[in-house]
Amino acid sequence: MSVSKNTGISDFGSRLACACCPSRRGFLGRLAALGVAAMLPGELMAQAGAKAYRIDVHHHLLYPGYLDEVAGQRLGSGAALKWSPAMSIEEMDKSGIAVSMLSLIQPSASVADAEKRRRIARKGNDYAAQLVRDHPHRFGSFASLPLADIDASLKEIEYAFGTLKAEGIGLMTSYQDKYLGDEAFAPVWEELNRRKAVVYTHPLTPDCCRNTVKDLPPGVVEYATDTTRTIASLVFSGTAARYPDIRWIFSHSGGTMPFLLSRFTRHEMDMKERAKERMPRGVMYELQRFHYDTAQGNHSGALAALMKIVTPSQVLYGTDFPFRDGAEEIGGLSAYRFEAKDLRAIERENALRLLPRLIA
Helix, strand or coil, X not given: CCCCCCCCCCHHHHHHXXXXXXXXXXXXXXXXHCCCCCCCHHHHHHHHCCCCCEEEEEEEECCCCHHHHCCCCCCCCCCHHHCCHHHHHHXXXXXXXXXXXXXXXXXXXXXXXXXXXHHHHHHHXXXXXXXXXXXXXXXXXXXXXXXXXXXXXXXXXXXXXXXCCCCEEEEECEECCEECCCHHHHHHHHHXXXXXXXXXXXXXXXXXXXXXXXCCCXXXXXXXXXXHHHHHHHHHCCHHHHCCCCEEEECHHHXXXXXXXXXXXXXXXXXXXXXXXXXXXXXHHHHHHCEEECCCCCCHHHHHHHHCCCCHHHEECCCCECCCCHHHHHHHHHXXXXXXXXXXXXXXXXXXXXXXXXXX
16 A cells, blocks of 8 residues: 555644745745644644644443442552543643543443433433533543343443434443354344444453463553454354444554464364355455454554555554543554555544544
């Protein structure tokens, strides 16, 4: 793929370079001489008075009392769990983020207790909807489902879209011993397919793989691996092909899936006739239909592997706030040197195509 230099400084910088300097390189040299090139893109944007334009599809919230609901389940660092709406808005302003799509921090409504997971989903969805009402130009929401409870999930889908006007659904990659391709979830996929819903997914520590390596937090290995497991579950079970109108978003540049591509395609060959039944158009077709956010997958190795599978049209900007911030995301995308039009698509246009209500 042909790429050109892109500093990630923003469209303001691009327009100014064209208007005032004989070349972009000359413009950047002048910025460096002024000490501006070392500034964060968001800081430069703020000082220049440019309008925030990025859309963050991977941005977490906690509702009041949520930590008590999920007590005993590992969530991440203590500092990140002091989240507040004001923290999010401050970070968004700093990083040139116009809108953030809110989703509940893992484990969300994947807990084992049935009553508790229904309560978590409803409280999280109501709280997110209130934040959207309070800040209608800054937040959207991916509503949680108590997916292990099919009837409750169908009711929550109706409530989320009909009453709360959520932009999409936010799911975990696994629910106890089931991944998203499990046939038990078919009624939910039928309804979401009918609605042509956007379904954002986020990994967690799966039940199968807790405390696998001494002194190693599960997020280091297990999160990216769980994303890969659920992608494989959806594709090889035939679920992705059966419900083609669901628009899937997978976190962290697809986890480890891009690195395991040859194993996916080899397994497709080993399946023989079953592969034709479950994925008539093939593994690659399904993987290339999916969307992937770049939160914590914004380094050159992850991006290079992902770009061998999909085009930039399937890639979305995500920060993983409050665990990570926009500066890290912008730095990684800038260092990869996407073409300017592709960077703009990743940071904004692809999200608007999936979530057109955000245009308003």
